[in-house]
Amino acid sequence: MGGTYLPISGVVMSDGSLAALQGLVSSPALVTPPGAPPPGSFTSTGVSVSSFQVSAQMMATAGFGSLVSFSTQAYTVFLIIDVMATLGVPSTNKTSPIATWYYGVGVRVALAGVNASGSAAGTMQGVAANATLNAKASAFQFDGIGVGFGVLPLLTGLVDSTIVGFDAGTVGQLAGVVVDITTYIANPANASQLTPQIIGVVFATQTQVQNAAASWPFALRGISQGTMLGQLPAAKNLPSGISIDPTLTTTMYNTLGVSSNDPPIPNSSQKAAANQLINSGP
Amino acid sequence: MLAIEHNTAGYIREIVLGHHFSGIDIHFVWSQSWGSSLRPLPTFTLHPNDKRLDRAGLYSRLRLRASVRRHRFDLTHSSWWMTTHTQVLKRGRIMNYIPISTDSKGAIDVPDRPGMKVTLADADTAGFTPAGMTLKVAAVSASIMTDIGLGGLLWSGSGNATYFVLDYVATQNLAVASSSLENVYQVMGVGLRLGFRGIGLSTQMSASLGALAATATLNNTASSLQAYLVGTQLNMGSLPLVQSLINLGLSTFNVDTLRQVGGVFTQLADYLTQNGASATPVPIGLILNENAQFESVATSYGYALRCIGKGYSWQKATAQKTNSLPAGVQRLDAVLAATYASVLGSTDQTASPTKTQIQYANQLYNCGP
Numbered sequence: 001m002g003g004t005y006l007p008i009s010g011v012v013m014s015d016g017s018l019a020a021l022q023g024l025v026s027s028p029a030l031v032t033p034p035g036a037p038p039p040g041s042f043t044s045t046g047v048s049v050s051s052f053q054v055s056a057q058m059m060a061t062a063g064f065g066s067l068v069s070f071s072t073q074a075y076t077v078f079l080i081i082d083v084m085a086t087l088g089v090p091s092t093n094k095t096s097p098i099a100t101w102y103y104g105v106g107v108r109v110a111l112a113g114v115n116a117s118g119s120a121a122g123t124m125q126g127v128a129a130n131a132t133l134n135a136k137a138s139a140f141q142f143d144g145i146g147v148g149f150g151v152l153p154l155l156t157g158l159v160d161s162t163i164v165g166f167d168a169g170t171v172g173q174l175a176g177v178v179v180d181i182t183t184y185i186a187n188p189a190n191a192s193q194l195t196p197q198i199i200g201v202v203f204a205t206q207t208q209v210q211n212a213a214a215s216w217p218f219a220l221r222g223i224s225q226g227t228m229l230g231q232l233p234a235a236k237n238l239p240s241g242i243s244i245d246p247t248l249t250t251t252m253y254n255t256l257g258v259s260s261n262d263p264p265i266p267n268s269s270q271k272a273a274a275n276q277l278i279n280s281g282p
Numbered sequence: 283m284l285a286i287e288h289n290t291a292g293y294i295r296e297i298v299l300g301h302h303f304s305g306i307d308i309h310f311v312w313s314q315s316w317g318s319s320l321r322p323l324p325t326f327t328l329h330p331n332d333k334r335l336d337r338a339g340l341y342s343r344l345r346l347r348a349s350v351r352r353h354r355f356d357l358t359h360s361s362w363w364m365t366t367h368t369q370v371l372k373r374g375r376i377m378n379y380i381p382i383s384t385d386s387k388g389a390i391d392v393p394d395r396p397g398m399k400v401t402l403a404d405a406d407t408a409g410f411t412p413a414g415m416t417l418k419v420a421a422v423s424a425s426i427m428t429d430i431g432l433g434g435l436l437w438s439g440s441g442n443a444t445y446f447v448l449d450y451v452a453t454q455n456l457a458v459a460s461s462s463l464e465n466v467y468q469v470m471g472v473g474l475r476l477g478f479r480g481i482g483l484s485t486q487m488s489a490s491l492g493a494l495a496a497t498a499t500l501n502n503t504a505s506s507l508q509a510y511l512v513g514t515q516l517n518m519g520s521l522p523l524v525q526s527l528i529n530l531g532l533s534t535f536n537v538d539t540l541r542q543v544g545g546v547f548t549q550l551a552d553y554l555t556q557n558g559a560s561a562t563p564v565p566i567g568l569i570l571n572e573n574a575q576f577e578s579v580a581t582s583y584g585y586a587l588r589c590i591g592k593g594y595s596w597q598k599a600t601a602q603k604t605n606s607l608p609a610g611v612q613r614l615d616a617v618l619a620a621t622y623a624s625v626l627g628s629t630d631q632t633a634s635p636t637k638t639q640i641q642y643a644n645q646l647y648n649c650g651p
Contacts, residue, residue, distance in 0.1 A: 006616060006619050008616055011455070011467075011569065019575075020614075020616060021616065022575050022576075022579075023575055023576045023578075023579035023580075024579065024616075024617060024620060054600075054615070055600045055601070055615050057600075057604075057612050057613050057614065057615050058600075058615045058616070060612065061614060061615065061616050064418075097620050097624070141416075141417055141418045141419065142416075142417055143414050143415070143416045143417075143418075144414045144415030144416065144452075145414045146414060147414065147415065148412060148452075148558070149412070149452060149554045149555055149558030149559075150555060150558075151415070152415065152550075152551035152552075152554055152555055153551050153552065153555055155415070155551070156547065156548050156551055159417060159450070159544070159547045159548075159551075160544045160547070160548075195412075197414065201616075202629060203619055203620045203623035203624070203629060204623060204624070205623045205624065205626075205627045205628060205629065206624065206627075207624060208624060209620045209621060209624045210624055210625070210646060212579075212583065213583045213586070213587060213621050213624070213625075213646050214646045214647070214649050216579060216580035216583045216584070217580065217583055217584040217587070217647060218649055218650065218651070219580070220580055220581075220584065221650070221651055222651050225651060227651060232651060233650060233651045234650075235649040235650050235651075236649055236650045237645055237648070237649060238645065238646065238649045239642060239645050239646065242646065244649070251576055252576065252580055255576045255577060256577075273577075273608060276605075276606070276607060276608055277577055277580055277581040277584070277607070277608070277611065278581075278584060279605055280581040280582075280584065280585050280604055280605050280607055280613060281585060281588075281602060281603060281604050281605040282585070282588060282589060282592065282594070282599070282602040282603070
């Protein structure tokens with residue numbers, strides 16, 4: 001996977017926190033993006049193409065679950081291609097699990113295709129060439145992000161390509177889109193049309209998520225063993241400074257419906273569900 | 283949604299589970315009729331992605347009981363033929379939003395969510411500023427096709443029908459009230475909605491409309507499409523676009539139709555560029571807060587710590603197969619990335635954990651109870 005950030009969907013909850021990161025830590029405020037930079041900030045940033053080879057799961061996180069749901073068997077490679085002007089905004093909260101929030105305006109393309117072999121494997125050029133030369137199925141969808149109606153004529157070629165599938169011609173279309181969108185964004189007259197959205201994050205490299213990392217599986221094990229929430233024992237042997245977050249353990253018990261039992265003891269189906277979540281692999 | 287779909291010959295073709303169900307527990311109770319007596323067959327629990335076939339013989343009767351948290355649904359269907367084609371399908375998340383009728387107002391039933399209601403907001407449509415433009419295709423159920431005004435495409439002839447919706451719309455999200463869920467959004471949109479019907483197709487083909495059209499052309503299948511404008515005013519400027527849509531509606535869907543669809547997209551772009559400011563957005567979908575998010579986060583943290591404990595890099599961890607999970611729950615690679623960044627102290631996705639980091643991850647994971 002290339003690129004400098006992890007691509008995610010910019011959909012926010014009603015409290016302003018990022019929907020894709022709900023539950024990452026117990027406080028929604030810590031996964032709430034700062035205010036978007038003004039549209040004028042993007043006029044001189046230039047548009048670049050960032051390609052990310054991602055898992056099927058990441059496609060859903062980035063807002064393209066429908067492309068995956070068609071079949072993960074038919075396609076062997078998933079790519080997210082951002083054709084965007086981007087701006088990284090460092091997090092000012094040192095306890096946030098996010099080090100940098102990335103805002104963007106432009107187009108996000110999601111591509112599902114059959115992987116090419118050799119040096120082009122896992123690249124959009126490889127998938128495109130494979131589709132063109134070997135008639136391998138490939139499909140793509142796209143989101144225009146933070147752009148208004150004025151950008152529509154610039155995307156006509158891309159839209160036409162969406163209909164027939166992704167191939168070498170689409171790569172050429174993307175090159176044209178880069179030039180056109182760069183010109184569009186650089187024009188100050190279009191600034192009012194731009195509404196920058198969150199397109200990705202860079203995670204912090206300190207201990208910010210470690211309480212959560214320990215707490216969620218801790219709660220699952222408690223449920224799978226039939227332990228009531230109020231009778232969970234103290235955690236043992238955790239690294240210094242790390243603790244179980246009671247907000248998260250309570251949330252897990254509520255989520256699996258244990259708290260609604262009378263008495264609130266995990267029943268057999270709740271224990272089975274917790275076991276399934278514990279044994280997700282690898 | 284929980285539905286039994288069958289073809290005209292009486293086969294139970296598929297049992298469709300709504301993608302929203304998480305932690306679903308389904309009990310299939312088959313019974314078999316021989317003459318006047320009913321001989322019950324074993325009950326078994328089927329997971330949503332299972333394709334367990336041929337469990338019933340002639341003159342079978344199928345009862346489904348699904349328990350989803352506080353809700354229980356029962357459906358009964360009698361099949362007077364061998365149920366050899368039954369399979370269980372779990373619909374994937376669709377488009378990020380559930381398509382709804384563009385005429386929706388006030389309190390509405392959420393499509394595919396039995397008993398769930400939301401109250402749509404009265405949108406301030408003045409100065410509509412779309413947050414983006416989206417073009418997505420999704421396979422949807424017959425009931426959603428009816429809900430969104432594309433019921434004319436429903437198929438009752440022989441062969442299995444598959445339905446798709448393509449939205450090419452400028453969108454903006456608004457929070458709305460729901461009695462049973464927090465954080466529900468209505469998606470307001472302006473643009474074009476197309477519905478497609480494919481006969482005898484696999485859903486894989488739908489991801490590319492080109493493939494869908496090619497199959498329709500080659501096999502002369504009774505595929506069809508309908509289209510309508512969303513939130514776009516009819517005026518003199520829109521007449522060429524409307525004319526193109528009428529022509530589309532008169533077509534049988536095939537490769538030639540695609541050229542017309544492309545032409546409609548171009549005309550729509552031209553029209554909205556000129557008239558977008560006066561467009562009146564209408565509700566086109568709902569984004570629900572799927573409760574499976576917490577289950578997904580919980581399972582993903584454990585998955586990440588186990589991968590670090592095994593010495594995998596983030597790249598290798600995301601390439602591993604995930605075991606079967608409850609419906610709606612998925613491994614979240616963003617959670618894996620956050621865990622790796624935190625434990626390894628690096629966002630290098632190819633970095634393998636050191637011995638110390640492996641021990642540290644094991645310590646985080648093996649903390650009891």
